[in-house]
């Protein structure tokens with residue numbers, strides 16, 4: 093199994109997250125400061141996504157990354173490989189994402205004299221508290237919704253990228269850096285626009301262990317959220333997700349392609 097795609101995925105994920113960090117910090121109200129936790133999670137998850145995607149394409153089309161410009165895979169194969177990568181990365185991402193959402197939703201005032209300390213002191217404390225209170229399965233709360241969010245949207249992600257690259261590149265040639273940046277940016281944007289409704293539901297289910305609200309399942313969460321707050325609830329966070337998605341994924345794809353190209 094070729095491993096360079098995993099390594100390139102790790103490095104490009106890390107570069108993308110450095111760029112996306114200001115957005116994440118705003119989104120997370122400053123509770124998610126520091127780079128070590130994101131590097132240990134998002135970059136590893138990105139490595140799984142790109143590594144599995146490329147190896148799934150290899151299994152489906154018997155072409156390596158270097159051969160794919162001369163013999164481009166069909167969009168159906170790209171979609172299936174993207175969905176496979178998305179499915180597996182969702183399971184790796186689940187515990188990290190749960191911790192991120194729990195920290196993000198901590199509303200206790202921080203560092204004010206006399207105020208109660210925040211429930212979770214940081215990512216490690218958060219993971220340990222969930223493990224103690226809910227057992228190992230607690231760390232996978234919302235994993236099902238995350239899988240539903242990521243499986244088709246990662247298919248869309250790679251199909252968008254491939255389609256835009258092929259539109260602006262002569263047959264058999266490698267796309268230019270500008271093309272990779274634009275195609276990567278739009279791939280991120282399209283995937284996040286389509287992922288946002290399930291992203292909202294996923295976050296609500298991940299918070300259900302903490303808040304009073306208990307959902308009977310994914311469908312119940314969707315129906316009761318829409319009933320109480322209207323259909324607009326499914327598009328919460330769309331603006332910040334989109335603003336972050338373009339630059340992060342432009343840089344992710346550019347560095348991924350560059351690394352694989354320079355390794356031959």
Ligand SMILES: CN(C)C(=N)NCCC[C@H](N)C(=O)O
Nearest residue numbers: 245249280283284287337340
């Ligand atoms: C949930 N969706 C749609 C995605 N994760 N899309 C792919 C982008 C991955 C990239 N690391 C990012 O965080 O934007």
